[in-house]
Amino acid sequence: MKEVKEKLSYPKENIKILLLEGIHPTAVENFNEHNYTNIETHDVGWSEEELLNHIEDVHIIGVRSKTHITEAVIEKANKLKAIGCFCIGTNQVDLDAATKAGITVFNSPYSNxxxxxxxxxxxxxxxxxxxxxxxxxxxxxxxxxxxxxxxxxxxxxxxxxxxxxxxxxxxxxxxxxxxxxxxxxxxxxxxxxxxxxxxxxxxxxxxxxxxxxxxxxxxxxxxxxxxxxxxxxxxxxxxxxxxxxxxxxxxxxxxxxxxxxxxxxxxxxxxxxxxxxxxxxxxxxxxxxxxxxTPHIGGSTIEAQYNIGRDVSTKLIQLIDNGTTVGSFSVPPLNLPVQNDAHRILHIHENKPGVLSEINRRLSDMDINVLGQYLKTNEQIGYVVLDIDKKHDDKVLEEMSAVKHTIRTRILY
CATH class of the missing domain: 3.40.50.720 (NAD(P)-binding Rossmann-like Domain)
Incomplete structure (x- = not known):
């Protein structure tokens, strides 16, 4: 699957966030503090049918334990970048499908x-x-x-x-x-x-x-x-x-x-x-x-829900703002520095030999100076982050998308 994502990060008000199952308001507050305002919240979980009817234009979805993100939902989620599990587990997400699609999955294993x-x-x-x-x-x-x-x-x-x-x-x-x-x-x-x-x-x-x-x-x-x-x-x-x-x-x-x-x-x-x-x-x-x-309330305190809301939303914000994937269960985890004087390219691909070589060859052919390069792989996919000089060929995203085994790529900033 190859898809060209946006050339520059969307304006934050255009990043659509869907939060289900009564996630603690601290998550919304945290998103708002970082200028994410296009947020839809619901107090109940959704069925697969409801998700299929609403997921196409969602960039980030947050769930707790009752809403299941299935393979069918992931296949229809054309814009989805990340899934936040506002709980300690990830059993409600088809992790294999999310991994193959290059969708980052986070949870909060220690907040409760x-x-x-x-x-x-x-x-x-x-x-x-x-x-x-x-x-x-x-x-x-x-x-x-x-x-x-x-x-x-x-x-x-x-x-x-x-x-x-x-x-x-x-x-x-x-x-x-x-x-x-x-x-x-x-x-x-x-x-x-x-x-x-x-x-x-x-x-x-x-x-x-x-x-x-x-x-x-x-x-x-x-x-x-x-x-x-x-x-x-x-x-x-x-x-x-x-x-x-x-x-x-x-x-x-x-x-x-x-x-x-x-x-x-x-x-x-x-x-x-x-x-x-x-x-x-x-x-x-x-x-x-x-x-x-007791009805599965071991972690059900106001303090725990507050901490979970803050923790997972922070991971999602760091992903969208910076490309950081620490704590991810799908995309390999990378802790990335802030790079102020460069463009950052995120490239997710199947874990096959030769992908990094092809990326570097295409950059070299375009005479693009690489200021930083970060790579992490798991059994299924690889995650490459490239910080390149601001003086770059406008076709760089097209070239990165043409790399064999590409799943998705985008310029972060």
């Missing part, structure tokens, strides 16, 4: 770290004190004042599975409360504070009073907490899952709770979740004793 970590700590305390039962009885008018099966968290062992940004933040907060923190990760990770790394998942499960999961959804983690692993957990312990719904066998978890092997659980994510707010929801864990069920 604190929000999730705080909920883990809150649920740990609530479940150790068996608050769900006492809350239920109080609402029913029953005065259940006793200390039966209520424990402090101080001195208890917390086992963290997955010691990334969220897991390590949980570790710090838990230790400050007096937890004895242990963690397991498939990759070597240095401990925060006095946390202890254990060598196997089974070891962690056998010693922990509370086990909290912070792992991605992969083939390796799919149903990692099955009946066998739940049975290997310490008698009377508690399981928390605020990571991915595919990680825990919900039926097996219910059986472990009903049998008394586990004393409780906190679940925020599920194998199947409703598409939108207000829809009916069912899980085998409903009405289980000492279980906290």
């Amino acid at each position: 770290t604190r929000s999730v970590a705080e909920l883990v700590i809150a649920e740990s305390i609530m479940l150790m004190r068996r608050i769900p039962l006492r809350d239920k009885k109080a609402h029913e008018g029953v005065w259940l004042k006793d200390a039966k099966n209520s424990y402090e968290v101080r001195g208890k062992k917390m086992g963290i599975i997955g010691y990334g940004h969220i897991g390590s933040q949980v570790s710090v907060l838990a230790e400050n409360l007096g937890f004895d923190v242990h963690y397991y990760d498939i990759e070597p990770k240095l401990p925060m504070g006095n946390a202890t790394r254990v060598n196997s998942l089974d070891e962690l499960l056998s010693i922990s009073d509370i086990v909290t999961l912070h792992v991605p959804a992969t083939d390796q983690t799919n149903l990692m907490m099955d009946a066998e692993k739940l049975a290997s957990m310490k008698e009377g312990s508690i399981l928390l899952n605020l990571s991915r719904g595919s990680v825990v066998d919900i039926k097996a978890l219910r059986e472990a709770i009903d049998s008394g092997h586990l004393s409780g659980a906190g679940i925020d994510v599920y194998p199947e979740e409703p598409e939108s707010k207000g829809e009916s929801f069912s899980t085998e864990l409903q009405h289980a004793p000492n279980v906290i069920l």
